[in-house]
Amino acid sequence: MKTGRPRVMGIVNVTADSFSDGGQFLDARAAIAHGRLLAHEGADLVDVGGESTRPGATAVALEEELRRVLPVVETLAREGIAVSVDTMKPEVMRAAIAAGAAMVNDVSGFRAPGAIETVASSKAAVCVMHMKGTPETMQAEPFYDDVVREVAAFLAERARALEGAGVAKERIVVDPGFGFGKTRAHNIQLMRGLPAIAALGYPVLAGLSRKRTIGDITGRPVSERVAGSVAAALVAVQNGASMVRVHDVKETVDALKVWWEFEGEKRGP
Numbered sequence: 001m002k003t004g005r006p007r008v009m010g011i012v013n014v015t016a017d018s019f020s021d022g023g024q025f026l027d028a029r030a031a032i033a034h035g036r037l038l039a040h041e042g043a044d045l046v047d048v049g050g051e052s053t054r055p056g057a058t059a060v061a062l063e064e065e066l067r068r069v070l071p072v073v074e075t076l077a078r079e080g081i082a083v084s085v086d087t088m089k090p091e092v093m094r095a096a097i098a099a100g101a102a103m104v105n106d107v108s109g110f111r112a113p114g115a116i117e118t119v120a121s122s123k124a125a126v127c128v129m130h131m132k133g134t135p136e137t138m139q140a141e142p143f144y145d146d147v148v149r150e151v152a153a154f155l156a157e158r159a160r161a162l163e164g165a166g167v168a169k170e171r172i173v174v175d176p177g178f179g180f181g182k183t184r185a186h187n188i189q190l191m192r193g194l195p196a197i198a199a200l201g202y203p204v205l206a207g208l209s210r211k212r213t214i215g216d217i218t219g220r221p222v223s224e225r226v227a228g229s230v231a232a233a234l235v236a237v238q239n240g241a242s243m244v245r246v247h248d249v250k251e252t253v254d255a256l257k258v259w260w261e262f263e264g265e266k267r268g269p
């Protein structure tokens with residue numbers, strides 16, 4: 001059984017078309033201000049991304065992604081805020097780590113040539129996520145025989161590959177990738193199957209914040225999914241997640257404090 005209070009990763013999208021904030025933080029100064037706000041609200045780290053991974057999103061060129069992400073990572077890290085960089089590109093990983101990123105969050109599971117070697121030659125923590133397909137194609141009728149078993153097998157294989165390249169087990173976090181090539185039914189099965197993902201022996205990160213499944217369940221548009229997202233974060237933690245990736249940090253931190261007070265003792269200090 002995992003121990004320790006659940007952690008909160010706040011989302012800072014420096015993108016033109018992120019599904020839930022409409023590219024609000026494309027300007028680096030606005031993104032930096034947002035990162036500071038999330039840290040002030042209690043985020044344990046902030047996840048800075050310059051390429052949208054929403055369903056249907058198109059890829060961003062390397063130079064543009066670097067231009068968006070680096071000033072934000074550098075400024076926040078210099079101020080003592082723990083920063084994760086959300087990228088699939090080894091060049092961005094390398095530059096962001098040099099700029100102070102403490103974690104690399106790769107929704108493609110470090111499958112790009114050179115990605116594993118890049119993080120292995122650093123001290124950064126890594127979040128390895130499952131995605132079926134690419135953001136452009138992933139929601140085109142995704143199919144699994146057993147989504148929990150297949151996602152767990154993928155994560156175990158990627159974690160083994162990372163460890164084989166020299167990434168210490170303690171640096172690895174795994175993530176089932178809610179919404180990444182999954183239908184509402186797949187996401188529900190994954191949520192119920194989270195204990196099997198946690199049983200792999202790595203901390204689990206869960207990201208459901210404002211996603212389509214929350215909208216499908218509640219019937220709410222993106223702008224009204226805070227309560228649904230907080231509920232999903234609590235269920236994820238109850239089912240074994242050690243960290244949740246969220247837009248609404250203040251609300252999630254409060255909810256997790258209450259959950260921890262009532263339930264945390266059952267899990268140990």
Ligand code: 9MG
Nearest residue numbers: 053086105129175177178207
């Ligand atoms: C970048 N990004 C968007 N959704 C995500 C999720 O669910 N997990 C992780 N690790 N990254 C995500």
